[in-house]
Amino acid sequence: MVRIARVWAEHHEPDTIGIGEDRPRISWSFAGDDRNWEQICYEVEAKHDDGRLSSVTIESSQSRLVPWPFRPLSSRERVEVRVRVAGTANSRSDWSSPLVIEAGLLRSDDWSGCQLIEPSQPTETVPGKHRPVIFRRRLVLPEGAAAKRARLYITAHGIYEAHINGFRIGDQLLAPGWTSYQERLAYQTYEIEPQLLAGQENQIDVDVAEGWFCGSLAFLCKHNLYGSRIGLIALILVEMDDGTIVRTGTDAEWEWAHGPMVEAGLLDGVTYDAREGLSASTVWRTVQTGSDGCITRLTAPDGPPIRQTQELPVRAILTSPSGKTILDFGQNFVGWVRLRSVSGPAGTTIRFRHAEVLEDGEIGVRPLRSAKCLDTLIIDGAAPIPWEPKFTFHRFRYVEVDGWPAASPLTVEDVVGVVIHSDMRRTGHFRCSDPLLNRLHENIVWSMRGNFVGIPTDCPQRDERLGWTGDINMFADTVSFLFDVSGMLSSWMKDMMVEQNAANGVVPLVIPYILGDFGPGKSAEAMWGDVAVMLPWALYVVSGDIQLLQRHYQSMKDWLNAIPRSASGLWKQAGHKLADWLDPSAPADGPLQRHDRYVPRMRCLPGTCYDADSSRRGHTERPSGRASILQGTDCRPARRIRPRIYYSFRPPCMRYADGVRTRPPIQPPLDTRAANPRRRASLLTHPSAKSLQDLHRLRGDTIPWPRADQGGQVQRLLPHAAASGMPQLALSSYHGRDDCLGALGQHAARRPHQPRRHDQFQPLCPGRGGQLDASDHRRP
Template sequence: MVQITKLWCEHHEPNTIGIGESQPRISWTTAGEERDWKQTSYEIELTHPDGRLIDSVKVDSSESRLVQWPFKALASHEQAHLRVQVSGVGADTVGAVSSNSSEGSAPIRVEAGLLQWEDWKCNLIEPNEATEIVPEKRHRPVTFKRNLQLPPDIAIARARLYITAHGIYEARINNSRVGDHILAPGWTSYQSRLTYQTYDIGLNLVSGQDNEIQVEVAEGWFCGSLAFTRRHNVYGSRLGLIAMVVVELENGDTACIGTDDAWRWAHGPIVKAGLLDGETYDAREKIHSETIWKKVQSNPDFPSSPRLLTAPDGPPIRKMQEFEVKEIIKSPSGKTILDFGQNFAGWIKVKEVDGPTGTTIKFQFAEVLENGEIGTRPLRSAKCLDTLILDGNGPITDWEPKFTFRGFRYVEVAGWPEELTLTARNFVGVVIHTDMEITGSFRCSNPLLNQLHSNIVWSMRGNFVGIPTDCPQRDERLGWTGDINVFGDTAAYLFDVSGMLTSWLKDMMIEQKEAGGVVPLVIPYILGDFGPGKSAEAVWGDVAVMLPWTLYTTTGDMSMLVRHYESMKDWLKAIPRSETTGLWKQDGYKLADWLDPSAPPDDPVNAMTDMYLVCDSFLVHVTTLMAKIAATLSKSRAEQTFYQDQATALRRAFADEYITPSGPHPNNKPTQPNVSQC
């Protein structure tokens, strides 16, 4: 019998609450023993959370992916349950043709977030004094606090926390952690898009008591030190919190509190926390009954736009798995090094440690060893150092950082209490990345090819922490447009990246518009006036055309093309062209075949392949692709013909420029025939 195995909306996980779409598209997958089964119709049912039917529709269609919402649009905070049943035709186990219907799917919850700025009954609050430590160019994390009194003897029907921050945050209610997201709200082009998260806090709250809400906020990407330029305060110079708690009671009453001047703030045990440099936790400075709580201030300039706050487009960053220590190594100099046997992005958790007050334990992370010692040279200016300071008041258990991460395999441990024997059981490695569903795999009889595939998967996991980056360890960790452009097809095969890359592409359009049509080298763009940061570059800029097409061909989501079509056109217009050939204008250095393995060791950026051959190959390719996209979107015949004619003319100009009657120019290198196939 055919069964519906998964039901979801848009590119969200099933049962996601706080979505940003009032009419989310619906998708489902089916499985069963029938051969050659084909869906012929579907029925979608929408009910109230109490089971009362709202509406249902039945449609004769084979569509099962991104089906249009057939009901009245959801209002902010509105919740409903969705259920699907399908019918189809196939062959049974003995080959007889049969028609059958599935059982109704398990219902999923569909709940809208706050769809208008007016729904937010709160302010952006900040500490009433500076938290920046100027010489070190860092902000000490802060904890915001507020209590919520709920009436006794009235059950909670539904409770939600809507929250985001200027920085990255972790929320707790009654000392219980809220949700499982980490490094929230993630990294977006904060000047135009700041995502908020929605959490179900019904189990965190207690009726009839004063519920204490605490939210720790660290600098993160908002005002932390970023990339090799070590710019800080890129988006602002103050930590901040925006939050609203909405509690619906069984008697019909609603309690609501938002961030306002009634909140208070204090410093806690996290002394410093930087994405590149690591986290320092001083247990002697834990928040306690004598902690002095200071007043907050509201920022009247927030939001800069009513559309600034937006719900996420895909899954969050989570802790995904743990690794045990594979080996404890003694280096030639006598240092203690943990080897986890696998490179991954994340941190370590200390299972238990005890020692005298002031005992300072340092954990130095690195991906490699150099001459048997921890290899920090490739990290450049990133310190990748976590520090744990003990208070002498008994064992500390399950300590781990909250507001930093890095790629690593090895950890050097210094300062471990002498009275304790350090063993592998004291630690676990915590793997983090965006919680993407696996969609593709590979295995063969060749162990080297299997290992190569494994390396690719682990490299992707380490570089998909909120945005697609180039590396998770050194002082870079940026969303390079060229990297995800050439890796996009592989990424979309291995994992469902549609939600995460939908968000990233929205930021790309924002940064592209601010750059006058040119696609910057990194998204979000934080490099300021750095060199070629906003110069037109083939491959990198071509992501505006190629990546939406990749996501469309992978998911069938036509909105990818619709949303980005004008961005694609703007990029093609922004490319500097030769007035005679229409190819790239040959004026200065281009990244092109960046870091060619055959380049001279003392000049690694000096690729052996003609840089403009690479540029023009991709120009032919993306122009041909534009003609295909225009046809897919049923643009006017004139517009389709325009790109078709351009592609034809560019192919002719490319042949004149780079190909002789006997074949490619003899001075071209191995890259040439590969890119020329475009």
């Protein structure tokens, strides 16, 4: 018998409270063993707070993102929805379990009475470092009544963690996350009635650190990018069982003080001095109220929050050649370490330095560049305490521990690794008969999880951690198979449109954009900019979300119109183009030098290749029955340009470079379908492709395999090689223990597909002391 297994609204987790849609679309999935069963109609029932029932029956086979069949929700309105379906052979399912849907604050005037509050004194201890603060407010609920429903709506200029009466509120981490703050600032909604005490004084404490708002970000070491002050906006609404509503917002009645956190930076780590904990002698100061203009930018989240998802034990305790104690977790992951219990004399300072790899037996921190990745705990000498940092994250396998109290030697039971990432639902798995490929797949999953902490990033460990548009563009098909990323990426793409509009149609290299006038940051780049077209399409394919295409269609057209074109309609050859900007044959002390004299010429190919794909998806691919999206669009330019694109893949581009084989012409025409099947086969069998088994020696990111400093792109080649009857051509470039797959051990110092370089730990950037290599830089 068919049954409804799961019901959800939009791209939210089931029973999410505080959603931002007044007409949330409903989806459901099935379970059962009925063969050849099809849905014929469905019935949706809604139960409102006042007990009213509404029910609608619709003849449709649709079960994904069906339109909201009732009147729009108002702010804070709560309904319970359940679904049942009827199908072939007169079968009918039982009612699903009820889905709770609760709207958030849908209008800006819902925040009336709330102000942005900030410390009344500067918190910048040194330029670029803000000391975290604690905001406090006391609230007394009426006697003789209990809290029927209580909500905390909260966000910050920075990142926060809230407590009521000493109990932490919610399990979200690094909230409110990173968006284009100048346009959108997400708020979160929490259920707080269990923590409130009726008829008694309740204390609300909110820790706020600099986070992405005013902390130091990326390799340019910029800070105060969105503002120079930590701030808080919060609203508490308590509905008592006698009908009374208690409303408390952030205003001049709040206080602030410094607590035991001395420093908390996303890149550098946390310094926590337990001797400076809150006490009766703590000086509390009145807050200052800032501009309330940010209230108009508040928005409910679109995707899942960042959470702790797993704990990892210490696998071994090592001693380095210099005598340092190093914890080995046996697996690279993103998060931090938690101490189960630690005690010692007052003033004892314990330092935890994180790294992905060992270098000559010591932790290898040079790939981190300027990121310190150092957490420091100063003990107060009181009773043993558990401790873990917050308001930071690291990517690591090894942790160097310095200063652990000698009276209680460190054991593997004292420390646990905390894994964090955006808490997306797993949707896809892979397993085969080859253990190396299985290990490769697990590396991909771990790498992906570490790079999805609020936004899709390029790397989670060094001083970068930016939302590079080209990275997620190439990875979209894979990640949307592995996880439900529609909600998270829908949010990120809203910021993409914000930054694109500010750049006159050009999609910047990173989203949110913080690079200012840095190099090519806002120049048109093939593949990076093509995310405006290809990512919405990739998400539509897996989710069927037609509204997503409607919302981004103008963005697609703006990008295609912003591409610098020659008279032929193809990309202009002049100007800066990133393309495959790293040559793996370059010397270790000069990684940006090129030995391949054809690389500059081949930079034209990615633009042509992705122009074809973007033109096809942006102008000619019509979702079945959705032609209204393209109404009034002239598709003829896309049809005219396709033969020109194929013609551009010809000698001399199909020649070898000195000592390193370059094969951009083999795959791009296949991936863009610019060539017909006969020509696809001829390209695969072209004499210049006679050594396909060596393709792994030079793989580009854009043409067509990722450059040597990043993960592999076998999915770009495999479908088309398989369609041509030659899947071995794709696998041959990835299957070899001595090269690509030889790096699949959990300890690998390079990315899973990076060509083996014995000099990879030599200084790569003279005068910088850093590394372009990072073992989790790009997902395959």
